[in-house]
Amino acid sequence: MPSSDLTDTASRILDAAEHLFAEHGFTETSLRSITTRAGVNLAAVNYHFGSKEALVQAVFERFLTPFCRRLDRELDEAMARGDGQSPPLHDLFGLLARTMLAGVEDSTNDSKLSIFMRLLGLAYTQSQGHLRRFLRDHYDSTYRRFVLLVHQTTPHVSPNELFWRIHFAVGSAVFTMGSVETLRAIARNDTHQDNTLEDILHKLVPFVANALNDDRDH
Amino acid sequence: MPSSDLTDTASRILDAAEHLFAEHGFTETSLRSITTRAGVNLAAVNYHFGSKEALVQAVFERFLTPFCRRLDRELDEAMARGDGQSPPLHDLFGLLARTMLAGVEDSTNDSKLSIFMRLLGLAYTQSQGHLRRFLRDHYDSTYRRFVLLVHQTTPHVSPNELFWRIHFAVGSAVFTMGSVETLRAIARNDTHQDNTLEDILHKLVPFVANALNDDRDH
DNA sequence: GCATCATTCAAACAACTGTTTCAAACGGTT
DNA sequence: AACCGTTTGAAACAGTTGTTTGAATGATGC
Numbered sequence: 450m451p452s453s454d455l456t457d458t459a460s461r462i463l464d465a466a467e468h469l470f471a472e473h474g475f476t477e478t479s480l481r482s483i484t485t486r487a488g489v490n491l492a493a494v495n496y497h498f499g500s501k502e503a504l505v506q507a508v509f510e511r512f513l514t515p516f517c518r519r520l521d522r523e524l525d526e527a528m529a530r531g532d533g534q535s536p537p538l539h540d541l542f543g544l545l546a547r548t549m550l551a552g553v554e555d556s557t558n559d560s561k562l563s564i565f566m567r568l569l570g571l572a573y574t575q576s577q578g579h580l581r582r583f584l585r586d587h588y589d590s591t592y593r594r595f596v597l598l599v600h601q602t603t604p605h606v607s608p609n610e611l612f613w614r615i616h617f618a619v620g621s622a623v624f625t626m627g628s629v630e631t632l633r634a635i636a637r638n639d640t641h642q643d644n645t646l647e648d649i650l651h652k653l654v655p656f657v658a659n660a661l662n663d664d665r666d667h
Numbered sequence: 668m669p670s671s672d673l674t675d676t677a678s679r680i681l682d683a684a685e686h687l688f689a690e691h692g693f694t695e696t697s698l699r700s701i702t703t704r705a706g707v708n709l710a711a712v713n714y715h716f717g718s719k720e721a722l723v724q725a726v727f728e729r730f731l732t733p734f735c736r737r738l739d740r741e742l743d744e745a746m747a748r749g750d751g752q753s754p755p756l757h758d759l760f761g762l763l764a765r766t767m768l769a770g771v772e773d774s775t776n777d778s779k780l781s782i783f784m785r786l787l788g789l790a791y792t793q794s795q796g797h798l799r800r801f802l803r804d805h806y807d808s809t810y811r812r813f814v815l816l817v818h819q820t821t822p823h824v825s826p827n828e829l830f831w832r833i834h835f836a837v838g839s840a841v842f843t844m845g846s847v848e849t850l851r852a853i854a855r856n857d858t859h860q861d862n863t864l865e866d867i868l869h870k871l872v873p874f875v876a877n878a879l880n881d882d883r884d885h
Numbered sequence: 886g887c888a889t890c891a892t893t894c895a896a897a898c899a900a901c902t903g904t905t906t907c908a909a910a911c912g913g914t915t
Numbered sequence: 916a917a918c919c920g921t922t923t924g925a926a927a928c929a930g931t932t933g934t935t936t937g938a939a940t941g942a943t944g945c
Contacts, residue, residue, distance in 0.1 A: 709924090
């Protein structure tokens with residue numbers, strides 16, 4: 450019911466798949482559960498996308514392509530504002546976080562962003578084979594551009610040290626994202642505080658930026 | 668072939684399952700692939716463990732129970748040395764890292780630790796339902812004890828803020844160590860530097876400790 | 886109205902999943 | 916040797932998976 454009857458079959462499949470993938474993972478989600486939720490026939494998936502693998506890629510493409518385009522544009526503008534100089538580390542990651550939030554039209558409802566985050570987490574942890582290749586082939590250039598900017602803003606950190614710190618940082622982001630909903634529930638019980646996704650991102654950004662910026666090599 | 672013929676059926680199943688779960692995840696690993704690798708009959712899993720779910724739990728129990736026992740003892744000793752005072756943050760995580768490394772008898776071979784961490788990662792991201800319950804029921808007390816110590820050494824950080832930072836930190840550790848083999852290869856190509864596992868832990872510990880210790884709330 | 890195309894549908898497909906069955910083999914005890 | 920409980924073995928089980936089929940349906944252009 451969340452997807453209106455106005456949209457076409459392919460979009461309804463993508464909507465349903467997006468939700469179910471984020472909730473249960475890829476292999477745990479059957480085509481039958483997707484088509485049932487979407488209210489379409491089982492064969493529609495293979496007809497419109499060719500295979501389940503292709504559907505997975507289509508789900509990622511639908512939200513990752515606009516995201517990378519937005520990020521690239523944001524980076525262009527930031528560079529222009531700074532006369533070709535890359536912005537400081539906090540701004541760089543703040544920009545990243547804002548670009549993520551910008552993809553969610555309804556900012557009061559976290560679910561869209563939550564799905565976005567979980568999918569990103571899945572992409573990192575569950576992607577063996579075809580998905581990993583797909584993501585590398587399509588979005589590696591944006592990723593490398595961002596890393597290069599981080600590199601330029603932290604010239605005091607050696608390349609090797611920075612390499613590891615970036616992966617530490619990616620790890621904290623990806624893992625938190627991958628289980629945001631669960632963690633939020635635990636936090637509600639534990640600390641009696643309700644954190645919005647925006648709150649969490651605003652804690653993650655300085656966490657990452659500070660850790661990357663430490664001027665001692667280890 | 669990796670597991671010797673001397674060990675009994677149950678252990679050989681656990682060895683095979685451990686490797687395959689870490690490599691492909693739970694649902695992606697079939698009982699047939701496990702028993703084939705272990706060189707035992709298919710029915711042996713249900714005979715010795717009862718079900719696949721129970722096998723998953725047994726795999727976690729085999730490495731998590733000794734680990735938590737070691738960690739508890741190490742914490743006891745550290746508290747005794749400090750007259751009941753919890754050690755500073757760097758030492759606390761250094762102790763954690765050493766306890767992890769201690770579980771790997773063959774310190775020249777990283778694969779055991781890598782599997783350990785990958786399983787921890789799976790527990791984090793893929794555990795819905797039975798596994799999550801199992802882990803909470805069995806190992807939550809050790810976990811809470813460690814968190815409480817971290818809490819006492821960082822009184823300037825609010826409980827909610829610390830909650831999230833700890834999960835950021837766990838994420839970076841689990842993610843990096845879980846793909847340590849792959850990342851080391853990339854680093855060798857990228858920065859022309861060969862990092863031992865110990866090197867990486869020595870970068871990770873201050874990364875985590877510094878990030879947790881930041882005195883501003885966000 | 887007719888032909889042509891894309892789309893939908895119910896049904897079946899083969900392959901794989903975890904689990905069960907029951908006879909055979911084993912090892913120790915008397 | 917005969918008995919015992921424990922363990923292994925090959926085979927089958929029922930259920931689910933992704934995918935394919937071929938007929939029915941719909942809309943579009945002439």
